[in-house]
Amino acid sequence: MTRTLDPANKTAPASVGLVWRVIPPGLYGGRASTLVERSALVNRRGWFVLVGGAFEPILFLWSLGLGFGQFVASVAGPDGRPVSYAAFVAPALLAASAMNGAVYDATFNVFFKFKYAKLYDAMLATPMGPLDIAMGEIAWALLRGGLYSAGFLGVMLAMGLIASPWALLALPAALLVAFAFAAVGMAATTFMRSWQDFDLVQLAVLPMFLFSTTFFPLSVYPGWLQTVVTWTPLYHAIELMRGLTLGVVGWGMLGHVAYFAVLAAVGTVVAARRLGSLLLD
Amino acid sequence: MEHLVEAKALTKHFGTFAAVRGIDVEVRRGEAFGFLGPNGAGKSSTMRMIACVSGRTGGELKVLGMDPERDGPRIRARIGVVPQLDNLDLELTVRQNLQIYGRYFGMSRQQCREKAVELLEFAQLSDRADQEVEPLSGGMKRRLTIARSLVNDPELLLLDEPTTGLDPQARHLLWDRLFRLKQDGVTLIITTHYMDEAEQLCDRLVVMDGGRIAAEGSPGELINRYSTKEVLELRFQPGAEKPDLERFAERVEVLPDRLLLYTQDGEHTLAKVHEHGVQPIQSLVRRSSLEDVFLRLTGRTLVD
Incomplete structure (x- = not known):
C-alpha cells in the first residue's frame, strides 16, 4: 500500500473514519433524549400498562416457585451446589422479564409508530436523525425493561431468594440485556412488512423463554439441544443473572457481557441505518 | 442571501x-x-x-x-x-x-x-x-x-x-x-x-x-403568456356537430359538450359568433384563469 505524504490532504484518523462509515453524518442530531421524554409523556397517562407488565414474572415466580417448589426439593446451582427451585427459577425470570419488556416496546410499539402513526416522519423533519430515533426508542425500551427488573429484584429480595451482594449488579446487567434485546428487536422490526410478521417475534421469544434453562438446568436436554440453547441470548442473560443473584461469580461472565454489548451495538446501528434508508429515500 | x-x-x-x-x-x-x-x-x-x-x-x-x-x-x-x-x-x-x-x-x-x-x-x-x-x-x-x-x-x-x-x-x-x-x-x-x-x-x-x-x-x-384575457365558453347539445369557429378566436379548444374560445374580448367574439348564425344553448364570458394555463400546459388527459 502506498501512502501519499501530502500534509494538506491529511484525513481524519482511521477510527473516526470507521465510525463515520458506520454512522454517516446526518444520521445523528444529538437529541435522542427528547424521544425518551415523549415516551414518558405518553406513558404518564398509561402508567398502569407499565405496572401491569411487571406483574407477569412475579406471577410466574409465585406459581412455579411455590407450586413446583413442593415437588422439587432442590436443583443444582451454577457451581453444582444445590439451591431451592425458587432461587433457581427467579433469576431466569428476571432475565426473561428484561427481555420481554424490551422486545415488546421495540417491536410492536415501534412498528405502529413507524408504519401507521408516521411519527418518525414528523421527527425527521426536525434536526433529529434516524440514529436519534433508534437510540431514543431503544433507551425507552431498556428503561421499561429496567423498571420491570428493579421491581422483580425487590420481590426476590423480599422472598429471600437473593444469596449474595453481587445481586446489586443484576440491575445494570438487566439493563444491558434489555438494551441488547431492544436494539435487536428494533432492527428486526425495520424488516417487518405487516402485523403477520410479528408471529416471527413470538416464534423466537417463546421457545427461548421455555428452553433457555429458565425452568430446567441445561443437563436435562439432549446434547444437540444443549448446543443450540447455549447460543441463544436468553441463555447468556440467565447465566449472568443466576451467577449474580446466587453469588457464583467468575471472569467468564465478562463473556456474557461482551455478547450483549455486541448485540446492542450492532442492533442499534442496523436499526438506525434501516430507518434511514426507509424514511430518507 | x-x-x-x-x-x-x-x-x-x-x-x-x-x-x-x-x-x-x-x-x-x-x-x-x-x-x-x-x-x-x-x-x-x-x-x-x-x-x-x-x-x-x-x-x-x-x-x-x-x-x-x-x-x-x-x-x-x-x-x-x-x-x-x-x-x-x-x-x-x-x-x-x-x-x-x-x-x-x-x-x-x-x-x-x-x-x-x-x-x-x-x-x-x-x-x-x-x-x-x-x-x-x-x-x-x-x-x-x-x-x-x-x-x-x-x-x-x-x-x-x-x-x-x-x-x-x-x-x-x-x-x-x-x-x-x-x-x-x-x-x-x-x-x-x-x-x-x-x-x-x-x-x-x-x-x-x-x-x-x-x-x-x-x-x-x-x-398573459399562455392564455388570453378572456374565455368564451359555448355549450352545445352533447353529440351535436360543433361549428368551426377557429377564425373568431386566437385559439379554440374542443371539449365533448363545449367550445372554449380564447380571445381578448369575449363579448365582442360572442357577437360575431351570433352574427355568423351559430346558436349555442348556453354561452359564458369569463376571465382567463390559471386553470386555463394549467390545462393548456399539462393537458386534459387524466393522470393517476
Whole structure:
C-alpha cells in the first residue's frame, strides 16, 4: 500500500473514519433524549400498562416457585451446589422479564409508530436523525425493561431468594440485556412488512423463554439441544443473572457481557441505518 | 442571501423511474412560491429534497445557502415542514404536540411552553389545547400541523398541498393564516393542484409536468403568456356537430359538450359568433384563469 505524504490532504484518523462509515453524518442530531421524554409523556397517562407488565414474572415466580417448589426439593446451582427451585427459577425470570419488556416496546410499539402513526416522519423533519430515533426508542425500551427488573429484584429480595451482594449488579446487567434485546428487536422490526410478521417475534421469544434453562438446568436436554440453547441470548442473560443473584461469580461472565454489548451495538446501528434508508429515500 | 432555495439541473430517480428530471428553481426571500402540477409531476419529490429528507440523484441544490447532503440537520433546524398528510402525535394532547416538537428542535421546556401558547392562539385552537388530537376536525388538525411547523420560527416554510380535503371555510381560514405568515416575512413554498389557491397565495410559481418545469412566472404573467384575457365558453347539445369557429378566436379548444374560445374580448367574439348564425344553448364570458394555463400546459388527459 502506498501512502501519499501530502500534509494538506491529511484525513481524519482511521477510527473516526470507521465510525463515520458506520454512522454517516446526518444520521445523528444529538437529541435522542427528547424521544425518551415523549415516551414518558405518553406513558404518564398509561402508567398502569407499565405496572401491569411487571406483574407477569412475579406471577410466574409465585406459581412455579411455590407450586413446583413442593415437588422439587432442590436443583443444582451454577457451581453444582444445590439451591431451592425458587432461587433457581427467579433469576431466569428476571432475565426473561428484561427481555420481554424490551422486545415488546421495540417491536410492536415501534412498528405502529413507524408504519401507521408516521411519527418518525414528523421527527425527521426536525434536526433529529434516524440514529436519534433508534437510540431514543431503544433507551425507552431498556428503561421499561429496567423498571420491570428493579421491581422483580425487590420481590426476590423480599422472598429471600437473593444469596449474595453481587445481586446489586443484576440491575445494570438487566439493563444491558434489555438494551441488547431492544436494539435487536428494533432492527428486526425495520424488516417487518405487516402485523403477520410479528408471529416471527413470538416464534423466537417463546421457545427461548421455555428452553433457555429458565425452568430446567441445561443437563436435562439432549446434547444437540444443549448446543443450540447455549447460543441463544436468553441463555447468556440467565447465566449472568443466576451467577449474580446466587453469588457464583467468575471472569467468564465478562463473556456474557461482551455478547450483549455486541448485540446492542450492532442492533442499534442496523436499526438506525434501516430507518434511514426507509424514511430518507 | 437573496435566494433561500437554489436548484440547478436537480434530478431525482427512484430506481429506474425519474421523478424529477433536471429542474432549475430559485426561491427569493419573503416570497410565496408555488409548485403546480398534476399528481406525479414531481412536486412532492422536489419538496422532500428541499426539506432534506430525500437525497438528490443529480444536479445542485442549496437551501438557506447550505448543501442538504452535508448540512441536513442544520438546514432542518431553520425550516418548517407541513407534510401532505397530517402526522400529528395522536398519543399526545394538542398542546403537548407543540411542546414536544419544540423539544425535538432543542428548545428549552420553558421556551416550548411559551411557544405553544402563542401558536395555539395563532391556530385558533386555544380552547382545545388540552384535548386529544384525534377528535379534531380536518381543518383543525391541519392548523395544528401548520402551528407545529412554526415552533422553531422557521425562515422558510414548506407546505405540501396544505388545503387538500378541507371545506371552503377551513380553506379560507388557512389562507388567512398563511397570509399573516407572509406578512411576517416567512418565505413560503407551496405545492398545490388547486389553481385558486395558487392565484390567492403565490407571488411566483412553476408549473411542473412529468418531472420537468413547463412554465414559470407570476400568476398574471402566466395567464398573459399562455392564455388570453378572456374565455368564451359555448355549450352545445352533447353529440351535436360543433361549428368551426377557429377564425373568431386566437385559439379554440374542443371539449365533448363545449367550445372554449380564447380571445381578448369575449363579448365582442360572442357577437360575431351570433352574427355568423351559430346558436349555442348556453354561452359564458369569463376571465382567463390559471386553470386555463394549467390545462393548456399539462393537458386534459387524466393522470393517476
